[in-house]
Amino acid sequence: MKVLQEEGVDTIFGFPGGAVLDIYDALVKTDIKHILVRHEQGAVHAADGYARASAKVGVCIVTSGPGATNTVTGLASAYMDSIPIVVLTGQVNTSLIGNDAFQEVDIVGITRPCTKHNYLVKRVEDLARIIKEAFFIARSGRPGPVLVDLPKDLIQTTTEYKSIKDVHLRSYNPTYQPSMKQLPRVVSLIKKARKPLIFAGGGVILSGASRELKQFANKIQTPVTASLMGLGCFPASDPLWLGMIGMHGTYRANMSSAECDLMIAIGVRFDDRVTGKIDTFAPNAKIVHIDIDPTSISKNVPVDTPIVGDCKITLKKLIELLAAEDWKDLKKIRKPWLDQIVEWKSTRPLAYEQKDIIKPQFVVEKIFEITKGEAIITTEVGQNQMWAAQYYHFDRPNSFITSGGLGCMGFGLPAAIGAQVACPDRTVVDIAGDGSIQMNIQEMATAVQFGLPVKIAILNNRYLGMVRQWQELFYQRCYACTDMADAPDFVKLAEAFGAVGLRATRPDEVARVIKKALSVNKPVIMDFHVEREEGVYPMVPAGAPITEMLLV
């Protein structure tokens, strides 16, 4: 407990059980706030949302066996998205480990591939050090989830607590400082480039480098696109902003990537949803890749100038180097390229047509307008996630919270709860689908119990929309098992939980429902009955070059 407080932990998301009774007994005697979730998966997603909104480490406690196994999806999601969380799991008595005891599971074995690191504590003398290391590993380098398994007998034992100052791990030294040999090369590449492009990702947000990115992009007058995880790292209101890249990226972002002669990739990992067909990605470009994790570099895409280092430190150093150069004619040099991008934008903007039935894009746009772009947005996974990414324009980081790499449905609501705990003064909206929201709907009870006024906007098309869209495009409209016509009445459901339920079935009701939802200081479910067969466009078919976009 003391270690947790030393680490600055003020909130824990969890669910008690037999193996962690002693931790809970000690926990309630501290001033650490505990948010009791309704399912352990919710606890991990909430800690994830908390970590992303606050840029601190999220913490969970769950019991052994099923409590522990229920954290696996949350851990895998946090691992893919490099989110710093520490999960403490209960374990049976050390003497029983390996005996198939009640609620025993080898959680360290199960979570090895989906955590940055994990521990089974075997001696009480190691406990404080291991917890300390867990936090250090979770937040340093490329962040990620760390699990610590705590046998019951061990946490019943008391030991003298000795404060540990520094954590030193001989086998773990992340590289923060970039190689000074590489940076001048980047400067000369920028000097030579005629069509440069910055491709930024979640790493920029994780290292807190948004300000540096903006300075850098403006200095070299280079347009910026971002992966899903990177949204918010560069202000969407800046003229150099292109929108998201990839499978559902904007036309101009994808075209820019195909045409650019220099791509400066910062804190990204070239996911297949970004690159499309890998050998046609950025075919004309020299690629500079800045990332703290060497395994991300040249994993999927061959890189010309690799730079291992922290995004913020590296960008700062680059900006210093750039200041020494002469950029007098830069505006003139960039003009044809920037003009081209404006043309792409004006000929092929993101578009939809709002007629009699509510379009989901319209709902997201209205949420954007009414919240003035200042809300924290979490999403579920699927069409709702992509529309949120396309139509909510983020001006600041730590505001878009989504399960990017793992893409796990049921993420948005618990993540919104975590974000709301971290930022009680901000509006938190979960943009959800009717399918995903049902995966962790039980967390409504958590939001109500702890007075967390999260707003859930369900884009209700009574389909598993993204899967249906693939069936429409690639499976001859055979909508196999994606029809969810018998969804619950979400308004009544909200009321049953003790929250507020609102519904809009006509376009003219949308704004009123959103305003009403924002005006009550309670959790609200907004049920928007939207066009059933609306699709997310542009769309690049999986495995195709990202310039081959289906545009509506």
Place this chain on the structure above:
Amino acid sequence: MVNNITNATKHTLSLLVDNEPGVLARISGLFSGRGFNIESLCVAETMEPNVSRITLVTKGDMHILEQIKKQLNKVINVIKVLDFSGIPFVQRELAMIKVHAKPENRAEILRMVDIFRSRVVDVGAEYYTVELTGDEDKIAAFLELLRPMGIKEVTRTGAIALAREKK
């Protein structure tokens, strides 16, 4: 990741790792989870009791090898990764072979044992058990020569290796 079998060659890696339970599982899990290849793997304590050395032979092109090394370095319990590709190193493997020793073959077996600087470690009524150390080619050649006599069982350790010192 593209698994380019055509350019796949063998590489010997030597890892220094924390001598803790679960570390081997992390390494082998990394290989199976990412579709990398393990040809052989040897692990034992070093002079420092809390450090173990794993000698691992893998197969892959340079791109895959690069990823393997990076991924290994990323494992918290891995202290050091040494790649012997392109540097001189000594590699040895131990094999024990139970070979059918019919009376008419015994002299021939013993002669080969002598030529290969192998040793007979157990003599039974019908079988000799011989041990042989050497690199992979030597062991393969020896097995090939013994095969016509009838090999009952073979056990091999997999390769261990150390870099050569400067002359």
